[in-house]
Amino acid sequence: MPALADDAQPKAAQDANPRILSLGGDVTEILYDLGQADKVVAVDSTSQFPAQALKDKKNVGYLRALSAEGVLSINPNVIVASEQAGPPEVVKALKSTNIRYVEIDDNPSADGVPAKVRSIGDVVGARDAAEALATKIQTEFDALASDRKTLGKHKRVLFVLSVQNGRAVVGGGGTSADAILQLAGADNAAAKISGFKPVSDEQLAEFAPDALVIMRRGEASRHGAEQARSLAGLSGTPASKEENLIEMDGLYLLGFGPRAPAAARDLMQKLYPQMANATQSSKP
Amino acid sequence: MRGTIFAALGVLLLCAITLSLAIGPTGISLQALPRAISASLGWVDDPAAARDRLVLIDLRLPRTLLAGFVGAALAVSGAMMQGMFRNPLADPGLIGVSSGAALAAVATIAFSHGVAANFIQPLGIYALPIAAFTGGLITTLTLVAISSRRGHLAIGTLLLAGIALGALAGAITGFISYSSDDRELRDLTLWMMGSLSGASWPKVGAILPFAVVLAIFVPRLMRELNGFLLGEVEAMHLGVDTEKTKKLAVVMTAAGVGAAVAVAGVIGFVGLVVPHVMRLIGGPDHRIVLPGSALLGAVLVIFADIVARMAVSPAEMPVGIVLAAIGAPVFLHLVLRRGMGGWE
Numbered sequence: 001m002p003a004l005a006d007d008a009q010p011k012a013a014q015d016a017n018p019r020i021l022s023l024g025g026d027v028t029e030i031l032y033d034l035g036q037a038d039k040v041v042a043v044d045s046t047s048q049f050p051a052q053a054l055k056d057k058k059n060v061g062y063l064r065a066l067s068a069e070g071v072l073s074i075n076p077n078v079i080v081a082s083e084q085a086g087p088p089e090v091v092k093a094l095k096s097t098n099i100r101y102v103e104i105d106d107n108p109s110a111d112g113v114p115a116k117v118r119s120i121g122d123v124v125g126a127r128d129a130a131e132a133l134a135t136k137i138q139t140e141f142d143a144l145a146s147d148r149k150t151l152g153k154h155k156r157v158l159f160v161l162s163v164q165n166g167r168a169v170v171g172g173g174g175t176s177a178d179a180i181l182q183l184a185g186a187d188n189a190a191a192k193i194s195g196f197k198p199v200s201d202e203q204l205a206e207f208a209p210d211a212l213v214i215m216r217r218g219e220a221s222r223h224g225a226e227q228a229r230s231l232a233g234l235s236g237t238p239a240s241k242e243e244n245l246i247e248m249d250g251l252y253l254l255g256f257g258p259r260a261p262a263a264a265r266d267l268m269q270k271l272y273p274q275m276a277n278a279t280q281s282s283k284p
Numbered sequence: 285m286r287g288t289i290f291a292a293l294g295v296l297l298l299c300a301i302t303l304s305l306a307i308g309p310t311g312i313s314l315q316a317l318p319r320a321i322s323a324s325l326g327w328v329d330d331p332a333a334a335r336d337r338l339v340l341i342d343l344r345l346p347r348t349l350l351a352g353f354v355g356a357a358l359a360v361s362g363a364m365m366q367g368m369f370r371n372p373l374a375d376p377g378l379i380g381v382s383s384g385a386a387l388a389a390v391a392t393i394a395f396s397h398g399v400a401a402n403f404i405q406p407l408g409i410y411a412l413p414i415a416a417f418t419g420g421l422i423t424t425l426t427l428v429a430i431s432s433r434r435g436h437l438a439i440g441t442l443l444l445a446g447i448a449l450g451a452l453a454g455a456i457t458g459f460i461s462y463s464s465d466d467r468e469l470r471d472l473t474l475w476m477m478g479s480l481s482g483a484s485w486p487k488v489g490a491i492l493p494f495a496v497v498l499a500i501f502v503p504r505l506m507r508e509l510n511g512f513l514l515g516e517v518e519a520m521h522l523g524v525d526t527e528k529t530k531k532l533a534v535v536m537t538a539a540g541v542g543a544a545v546a547v548a549g550v551i552g553f554v555g556l557v558v559p560h561v562m563r564l565i566g567g568p569d570h571r572i573v574l575p576g577s578a579l580l581g582a583v584l585v586i587f588a589d590i591v592a593r594m595a596v597s598p599a600e601m602p603v604g605i606v607l608a609a610i611g612a613p614v615f616l617h618l619v620l621r622r623g624m625g626g627w628e
Contacts (some may be wrong), residue, residue, distance in 0.1 A: 061599020
């Protein structure tokens with residue numbers, strides 16, 4: 001019989017030499033933070049941070065449109081996947097192989113992130129590093145929570161994902177945007193709608209936000225802010241009068257990886273400029 | 285003539301199937317097949333052989349079969365529509381059948397965990413094909429009912445009504461995707477682009493009844509649709525039971541499009557273009573056009589799927605994009621060089 005298998009190693013040898021496929025921007029970020037970067041052989045296209053992940057590693061494509069054979073072709077022995085990975089049939093096929101498939105709960109909250117870190121640490125056998133990182137994140141979230149209590153009146157903030165054809169797509173209740181706004185001590189002006197939805201100018205006027213948070217795509221793009229500024233429905237709102245427009249990177253703000261407390265704090269300091277001075281002392 | 289064409293298409297189909305089984309991002313070729321089979325029968329215990337078996341038998345084989353079925357079903361549905369309506373633009377996509385099937389499928393995806401869970405979940409893997417078939421059937425029947433004037437199908441009305449129904453179905457689909465959360469929305473969007481990446485044996489099982497029904501009834505339409513070439517009244521004078529033929533063609537189209545939409549999402553282009561190519565090759569005789577379209581449609585989608593899985597490997601492209609991107613220029617070239625495909 002001709003030699004066919006490029007990679008037929010005994011299972012023990014594979015375990016000693018982990019080949020991790022990381023699926024999900026938050027998962028990749030945590031693996032890199034835990035010092036597992038050299039064990040990661042491939043990532044998905046949402047793994048945009050750290051930037052070298054997509055440069056150095058193979059890319060198996062968009063998280064929710066994976067190809068079973070494509071994944072097998074990179075020959076991983078551990079798949080660490082966000083629960084958003086799909087389509088379901090492909091995930092099912094991958095689970096039926098002898099590759100270890102670990103699903104990481106995606107819970108955008110102050111408790112969810114440390115839990116994510118710990119479960120990923122368990123998978124890659126980096127429990128101590130994971131415990132340290134999780135504790136650090138937990139502490140940062142706790143500090144954030146106590147700072148939130150000093151804020152007084154919370155601002156009403158609208159999260160604008162994008163502006164399409166002159167209509168804003170905003171983050172309603174139950175979204176990761178809603179979660180980060182709450183963590184930053186803001187009230188989501190669009191909390192009564194659920195999911196990310198396009199809304200009318202009239203609706204925008206009714207939301208009457210004190211501030212606007214806009215997702216930035218790429219460092220150079222100021223396009224989103226300009227489009228948001230031109231929305232007629234916002235012209236009379238406090239956000240527009242006071243030019244209170246905050247642009248932040250999408251994955252940083254909504255990824256709910258290890259940088260989530262920092263992102264929430266950044267947002268908080270931009271929303272409440274008086275906080276920036278007050279919390280300076282507590283930061284190293 | 286017929287023999288030569290079918291032989292050539294048969295060879296082409298065999299080539300397509302062989303290549304589809306032999307090519308993939310894992311680089312496991314058909315040579316591994318004997319070992320994969322012996323591993324699946326439990327003769328050898330070798331982890332590499334188990335992987336070969338997974339890739340060849342559980343991933344590529346059902347995928348190839350589904351691609352072939354989807355291509356054949358869409359192409360034959362297009363050929364039936366064009367023949368019955370004597371119109372080169374009639375296509376399950378243009379006259380709203382695909383949109384109707386897609387609407388039913390999208391509703392099934394969106395409501396399967398919500399209000400309709402008790403109806404949908406017991407159907408399991410069959411829920412989507414049944415829903416898509418029903419959606420396609422309702423659309424086609426409505427279409428025929430709207431366009432019939434005293435028992436005669438008015439072609440102009442039919443096309444316009446089809447476009448309107450398609451738009452209506454699209455609007456409701458849009459409303460459903462609007463009310464779904466962003467996660468469901470991304471699933472729906474990808475599904476609307478058409479893909480075979482979720483191919484599995486249960487899906488093959490789910491479309492098998494549809495394939496059998498099409499294989500039995502479509503050949504019975506060949507002579508009747510030839511009669512329709514002269515015109516519906518003329519066909520009736522030739523002894524064709526036109527009402528029965530129309531009903532059968534409508535139900536078969538709904539079955540073909542519905543099942544194809546259910547397993548692969550929305551794939552345009554095949555239903556409109558493949559029958560034209562067949563008429564360019566073999567003339568307007570439906571004894572060539574119908575079976576020829578089935579074969580050519582299968583070949584086309586299988587080849588497109590190979591490109592879809594290899595072009596950006598290890599990631600994957602939606603096959604609908606591949607088909608339109610490669611197929612449309614080729615089709616345009618054929619039409620410009622050789623005329624309208626038997627409709628002039």
